Amino acid sequence: MGSIPAGRTLFPVFSGAPGFWHDNMSTSGRIQISIWAALSMIGRYARLRFCEQLKAVSFIVLYLVGFQLLVLGSMPSHAWHIAAGIGMVVLGLTMFLEGLIIGLMPLGERVGLKLPQRAGLAVIVFFGLLLGLGSTLAEPAVMSLRAMGGFVKAWDAPLLYSILENDPGKLVVAIGAGVGVAVAVGMVRLYFALSIKPFVYVLVPLLLAVSLYYSRDANLVALLGLAWDAGAVTTGAVTVPLVLALGIGVSRAIDRQDGGTGGFGIIMLASAFPVLGVLVLGMLLNPNVPQAMSEAEFFASHNRQEVMRVFPSEQALVRHAYQRGSSAARRACYRDDAGYRSALLSLADPTARRALLGEMSLDNWLRERASEDERALLARVSIQPEAGRSASGSFLPGLLAGQAAGAFRSVVPLTLLLLIVLLLFLRDRLRHNDEFLLGVVLSLVGMAVLTTGIQAGLAALGDEVGRSLPRVFHAEAREESRRILQPFDPDGVVNVYDQSGHPESVFFLRDQSGKMHGEPYDPARYDPATSSYEHIVRSRPVFSAKLTFAGIALVFLFAFGLGYGSTLAEPALSALGRKVEEISVGTVKRTGVVRAVSIGVGLGLLAGVARILYDLPTLWLLAPPYLLLLWLTFLSEEEFAGIAWDCGGVTTGVVTVPLVMAMGLGIGGELNVVDGFGALALASVYPIVTVMIYGLILRSRQRRSMQAAEEEQDE
Amino acid sequence: MNEAPAPPRELTRITCMVQHLLEHQVLECLAALGVQSILVENARCVRQRIRPRAWGLPGHVTTLDDAPMDMFRAVVPRAAAGRVLRELAAAADLRIPGRGMLYAQQIVEFSRTPPLMITPDDAPSGMLRDMVLFTCILSMPGSGERFAEVALTLGAGVPVVSYGIGAGIRDRLGLLRITIPPEKEIVRLVVPAHDAAGIRRLLIEDGRLDRPGGGFLYQTPVCEGLIDPLLRIGRQQHAASMEQIIATLDEIKAGTSWRKRFVGLPADEDVALRVRRNYRELTFICAEGGADEYVRAAMAAGAGGATTAGARCLGAGMEDGGGVAREIGMLCVPAGLADAVLQALCVVAAQSADEDCRIQALDAPVVFMHQRKA
Incomplete structure (x- = not known):
């Protein structure tokens, strides 16, 4: 080191006043790049990111299309909408993830890093x-939960119905309070560098014990699926990466000699505390609602006063009878037959129809809810068509505008909160302002495009498959829709004879692809006055009657593939995978974590479908994996335990939830189940198990490497 | 902050890289020795794993296997380096192949607080001497794996990979910088000095450093240390493994010179490779979030760029077990520029409120980076 003269002054005092102290990194000596070179750099970078996401999404798209074409034997309808939607999903994912990585996550990490250095514990807890609370209000998961509870019947589960329909505000507050307490407890935990394990050992048995207690009460048991699902869906696509980055920042600032906690674990708490919040809310509201009873008893006049505790008005009760009840329930809402018939006939009028059926179309109502008598009554009147949906050309822009508002609500308030804390309270600055701004814009636009694409493409495709799915486990043909054929000439009906000489009347119908099919003819459906025939379109079973077992196996396979494929494309998981790989310096690969989680979600959905198909209690399926997790947590390393428990929270995000809902609603609607809850909670717990096992395998491999070396030395 | 000037200190920087499972042994040893400031970085070591082919098919397959490592760095008085090395090697059983490695480098440090005095002893350290450290900064994601494979195939040693963030030309591109990933993979490889030129040439050629955007490599001297000879894990077919035989011969021969494999390189070989000579490695250690100012100052003084990495600082002074997040920055500059850059870094350190910031300098006699041919 001869060039460093002895006696050089240590840290010589700086006498100049260079301007760069307060500039950001990029301003000194900027390199000028030609426009073509810049475009080429941007093109290469965008192509790389786009291809990455295309790869992530391709599995689920090919899987859904393949399932529909090969197994269900039908073509996706609105193929252009779906294709455009899928394109938007890939583009949206690319932009959103890039926005998270260059904008939101560095902000979260910076705030996390500076908080313990410049603020006291009380400020950290308040923050x-x-x-x-802010993240729950910004990304309300209640909409998804309400959709999942779309089948809930007030007589089966009055408490659940009341919470979903009458007290969604209280539900949001209960979940928000849960997430708020979770983040605060999580920050305190990181502040004192406490292990995640004691929290797991206390929270999980507590939640299971409360759930067990609830399972003994007919009203409270119905709440369990909602409570556990609330824990799963509450951590949204923006909240997860932000909270994760915040935790990593705090953990870096407060590191410990024992290696620290790595910053993981807050998402786990943010999944557990909302469950507790909803369970407590249920306990508080239970005394105010009637007990579960049969439909007939529920609508009986002597119970009316009791029942009206669940409904804000008589009109709401009638509406419920129309939307979810049977004809007996509807009849019970009126004093006499005349009133009942007059109300039924009023369904011909679009305004009255909307008041009674809500968003449900008359076709769907006739198919799913109406009795034969009600159908016959309505067949005699002319139905005024509903005001048409927006033209197909304006469908996507309209949807995009709606999703843009949601994206704004998700991204901007949380980002502003963190930015205000960083700039005003912590008196710090961002590393690159321009990069941050670009990141926020990309997150915003990306999320709007992504959610629009999911609604128009992936969820629409998932919905189609979900609706057709019950055909694979039902042996008989089911009514799909009704079509009026006019003019219809009965002379075109011919007789077809079977082997025993028995005749059957059929007429020939050409389908959309131009193929002709023989359809059975029912003379009762022909109206000579109008020369019209009401043709019932039936979905044929995929398998014959003897193969329903194979059909159920196919549904399980579908559920597994849906869970696996949708999780591969989940942006929050991708962000978590990147962080895990970064922190572990590549010893835990991102692809390994993503695959382990995806397999877990697949298994979880499989269990969720089993729950719906066989009407198994949610707790039976949730308790075993959670008990197994207590043992696996004990065996796992601190850091991996945190990662694994956080994986449970990130799995159910923007891509998975709509697809799981489509599947759950499809099968649940078909089987007339009480509610579609539970699938998301199961899709959250199994990934924790698979990631924990993955961690243990990695650890054992590392131990074996060292042992092998030592054994070689000993020999 | 503007305290009286003090001379730079001539010290020894000890780097100990051990399997993550041995973290506690190393920390306890350093704490017992009284080292008050220990920098810990996460890293991984890469080895080849030989396993029989699946389904009982004849033959075997070789794959890469990585394991988490902890990289400890501490600065001690030169006189005490031998004792510290010996005790660390004993504490973590580093003479057993596969547990880790350690090495010492003589540096000049600029800092406010001198390291605590550690009582030296006269016992021989028993370490290998005359080695060099190759530090390779790679830009392409995943290139660390390929570079490590080349090093393992050459039998050069066990490469240790860590992550860093690059700053330099990228930061002068404006917002266009987002198109270039800042993540860098830093590969460290300790090899015997007598084979350094041959291994360097092969690393450059086979590791594709001679292509644009491939990264760069520099060489710094290591005065003594222990290297991990366990390049391969897998089924053993002999009474002793090759690594055990090598380690034993190293011990008997008191060095690694018997291993010399590459005869002297022709003088024009380095010229053809456009190897540059006479550089300095400058390292700054500052509080988390403070690296940007150091990098700006260094670049304003003429440095081409820097690579920063996160670390945690642990030590005897932190009795409650707590640590502090730190950032480490590495620059490699021509000797002619080194004084100016060092001066700029010292200015930032003097302005900083961070009491524990340090600047370390070390010779880097050989540097290689891709150059467009004229």
């Missing part, structure tokens, strides 16, 4: 509470 955690605010962030948790």
